[in-house]
Amino acid sequence: MMPARTQTVNIFEVFLTRLHEAHELPVYEAIERLVQSAGAAGFDTDTLLRMLDRGMTFEELLELIESKMECSQAA
Numbered sequence: 328m329m330p331a332r333t334q335t336v337n338i339f340e341v342f343l344t345r346l347h348e349a350h351e352l353p354v355y356e357a358i359e360r361l362v363q364s365a366g367a368a369g370f371d372t373d374t375l376l377r378m379l380d381r382g383m384t385f386e387e388l389l390e391l392i393e394s395k396m397e398c399s400q401a402a
Contacts, residue, residue: 338362338372345379361389368395 342358365375370392378388 341376342379345376361392364396365392368392368399370395 339355339358342361362372362375365371365388375388378391379385383391
């Protein structure tokens with residue numbers, strides 16, 4: 328099993344590749360917030376990556392996470 332830090336860096340690299348972004352600190356921070364928010368909404372990193380691979384835009388992904396969080400808060 329990979330150490331958590333190594334795994335996190337690899338996940339960031341995968342997201343950077345999928346989103347075609349540069350290696351800048353704000354991008355890493357944005358990805359970290361995206362992954363944390365998605366986790367709170369019930370999506371794991373593999374699910375997020377599959378959605379991006381299938382052509383979901385970043386905006387659509389954020390809207391889906393927001394919608395899922397709103398539904399879970401209303402329940």
